Amino acid sequence: MTAIILDPSPVAASFRDEVRQDVDRFRAEGRxxxxxxxxxxxxxxxxxxxxxxxxGFDDVGIEFDLRHVVPEEAERAVATANxxxxxxxxxxxxxxxxxxxxxxxxxxxxxxxxxxGMHSFWSRLLYENERFVDADRTQRAILPCTPLAILKLLDRAGMRGTRENAPLEGVTACVINRSEVVGRPLAAMLANDGARVHSLDIAGAVTYEPAIGRHTHEVRTSGIDRAAALADADVVISAVPSRDFELIRGDEIRAGAICVDVxxxxxxxxSAKERAGVFVPRVGPLTVAMAARNLTRLARLTGR
Incomplete structure (x- = not known):
């Protein structure tokens, strides 16, 4: 068996079409x-x-002003943009x-x-599994763009739950990375949708128990090792930013698993491509599309 290679670019293009329509509506309003x-x-x-x-921003009609800053000017640059x-x-x-x-x-x-979607205001809503910012549940919370892009790709790859209480109930995932930018929010998002997630990094392992029968997920120390976590997983997402990382081999993963290389x-x-069912080699194009979509949602939310 050879994995289907899922290119994120066509997936990103479909979301850019959606964003482009929103941007055109703003432009019609004079914005x-x-x-x-x-x-x-x-x-x-x-x-x-x-x-x-x-x-990516140019493609959907969003102006992009890239400013080069040195470390001592970074705070002032953020304040100026704010x-x-x-x-x-x-x-x-x-x-x-x-x-x-x-x-x-x-x-x-x-x-x-x-x-x-990385400010603690949005992170608190994510970790508490609060999906809207208003009591009427009309304005969706902003989610971190890289984990959100990964979830969209997993959905396109066919990740589905096998039970009825939550969309990902019955799915087991392994996320290798526990950074605040990718690994931790991704594990929470998967668990909030019903998956059990083994989260690994150099400090060890924890397991995110799914938010089934409770409002949000629960995190517990599990002590599961790499071999057991990979063998147990229907979905493997790895985002280790180092050449020294021991590459994930085909004989370590479950046959037919969905694998995402971030x-x-x-x-x-x-060899992982010979055993996986679907292999996603990169995420970047969809991350930019999710950031653009977040922008249109924030612009509508704030009404500026």
Missing amino acids: TLRVVGLLGQDEGPAATYARFARR VDPDVDGIFLYYPLTDRRGDRWLRELVDPRKDIE AEFTNFDE
Whole structure:
């Protein structure tokens, strides 16, 4: 068996069509949507990502103003974009400072302009499984764009639950990465939809028990090791940003599993494609589309 390779670009194109229609409606109302991107590097993954983002935003009619900043100017650059009435969204390209400083910068972004969905205002809603921001449940909460892109790709790959209480009830997932940007929110989103998620990183393993019979998921220390977590998983998502990561081999995963490679450096051995049912080699194009969709939702929410 050889895996079906799921290219994210056509999936992203379908969402860009949706965003383009929203952008056209704003334009008919006399509004041009504008994103400010803050970048601290001229080369490397962040700069490449920013170039892809520019193409994605241009394609749907969103203005993209990329500003190069040095670490000591990053806070002021965020503050300036926050108060600028002509700026509808802010996108940070990490690293801008160091890990601690970048976490602080995420908190400085006005949640009403946070198209990445990384501010604690949005994170709290995610981890508490609150899907709307208003009592009438008409305005959806913003979700982090990379985990959201992964979920959209998993849905396109055919990830489905086998029971009736939740859309992903009966699905077991393994997420290798527990960062605040990708791994942790992704595990929570999967578990909130009913999946059991084994979450692994260099510090060990925890398991996210599904939000079935309770309002939100539950996290417990499980001690499950890599071999057991991979063998148990219907879905494997890996996002380890290091060449030193021990690649996931075909003999480690369940036959027919859906595998998603999120990292800058591949996390999967070629043999995984011989055993997986569907293999997703990258996520980036859809991440940009989800950020653009978040922008249109925030612009409608705030009414600016």
